């Protein structure tokens with residue numbers, strides 16, 4: 549369990565501002581303990597014990613939200629991310645893990661998607677809904693995917709769920725309530741795939757979603773090639 553206020557808290561300055569001391573302390577603790585854990589399951593178990601301390605720390609979340617609203621350098625809302633409701637709170641120097649915060653307006657959900665890493669996802673407020681899917685086709689047909697819903701859960705404040713890489717962790721998450729909510733997600737080391745997969749469950753389709761910078765580079769490169777042709 550992560551202890552709050554234990555020992556001297558040091559802060560690290562990044563190019564985008566000073567990390568919140570509570571987050572810095574949490575990140576340092578994880579940096580020390582996570583390398584000793586040798587399986588997804590043990591990493592997930594450890595993280596599920598630790599994350600509620602942050603989820604239930606109302607003062608911490610208030611300070612982070614105040615930073616966003618007043619345009620403080622931390623957390624950096626200009627940094628491009630895969631989802632537009634996502635803010636990066638901490639990244640391990642060797643990218644062993646990252647801690648991210650998500651903001652969800654009333655009724656906002658992701659599309660069904662997979663991940664390139666294991667992850668623990670938890671909510672600070674009532675209303676966070678997680679639907680897990682199983683892929684039931686064999687993946688042999690390009691662009692085709694059939695998903696089956698296997699579980700739908702509503703998390704209470706401080707509760708967590710988890711995801712796994714690729715087909716083992718397909719889910720759709722969001723806010724089924726009528727107030728804006730905050731969730732915190734800790735993801736492990738990413739596999740080298742440069743995109744995640746999105747799913748259209750109405751039309752049984754799967755498509756690739758690239759990070760914003762890579763998407764722009766790829767499209768620019770294609771446009772250049774077309775203009776030269």
Ligand SMILES: [Fe+2]
Pocket residue numbers: 661662663711719721
């Ligand atoms: Fe997700």
